């Protein structure tokens with residue numbers, strides 16, 4: 001079996017890399033959601049071999065792509081996906097935008113659960129729709145859904161879609177089977193289509209489990225669009241390729257019409273190839289990545305508990321994006337951001353960018369070599385004395 005070296009440090013600065021090249025050299029970046037790990041070797045080998053072919057003309061829309069997505073869902077989650085349900089999209093956020101444009105009108109409402117990934121907010125507002133927030137509730141260190149509030153908002157006649165982040169970024173929640181079934185029932189009852197972003201599906205910590213929303217019931221299956229992308233797991237975000245899984249024929253055809261109208265069906269050779277290789281040959285990498293992230297998570301939790309009073313880790317069930325409750329430091333958000341960026345010289349994501357419920361929080365990406373994470377934690381400790 002192949003063994004991946006997650007301790008390897010690769011220089012990313014100077015490669016037009018958003019994570020590193022956004023900031024000056026003295027800043028340690030632990031923010032945007034890509035990893036500092038090399039891609040799986042089979043992906044690199046396939047890309048190099050294809051590059052050496054030397055001709056990069058128009059590709060056809062081959063079913064290998066669809067089959068690879070279906071294969072991964074079956075192998076990892078036991079979900080029987082038909083290859084015909086799968087459609088290429090340029091990435092997950094464009095897929096969410098196409099869904100919003102296809103299944104709602106300007107002035108309609110789209111429901112999200114804040115604090116949540118900032119591009120969700122932008123995708124709704126920039127397309128003239130209105131955000132409805134079913135605020136997640138923090139209780140005893142974990143986030144919960146307020147189902148009464150959810151139903152009240154789904155019931156509003158102009159609520160057309162719910163964009164469900166599952167697992168949830170940034171709070172790290174892997175929704176339970178019961179929660180997903182209840183969301184599915186409520187959405188179907190009130191004729192609200194569920195767009196499920198499962199991009200973090202592979203990053204699940206020990207003792208937790210990812211249930212694909214659409215796999216749980218006929219109701220969920222027939223009223224959903226599932227978005228995936230191997231990018232979070234295999235570090236391929238820069239190739240800009242995602243996929244949607246839409247079991248219901250009528251929904252699929254309407255969605256596809258939108259893709260055609262935007263001429264977004266044209267695939268890229270260097271986008272589809274890594275997805276196909278990762279989803280068919282690289283289960284070993286996903287397993288080893290999780291084993292490594294478990295170590296990093298423990299390192300972070302121990303360090304924060306011992307050395308960073310005033311900060312509390314919201315223990316994640318999923319994702320390598322850790323939601324840090326910094327309210328105990330008693331700082332304004334402006335001063336908190338300043339402390340971390342200017343004094344500690346680490347770049348984290350500002351909690352306020354995730355919307356209501358984000359004030360007093362910061363998001364840290366731990367998908368880096370452990371040595372990098374330790375350096376970041378040391379910097380924060382030194383800045384706090």
Ligand SMILES: Cc1ncc(COP(=O)(O)O)c(C=O)c1O
Pocket residue numbers: 033090091092093094117165169197199200229231237241242
């Ligand atoms: C929940 C979630 N959805 C989507 C994305 C972005 O996906 P894509 O690059 O495929 O648009 C991210 C990236 O961090 C994310 O966390």
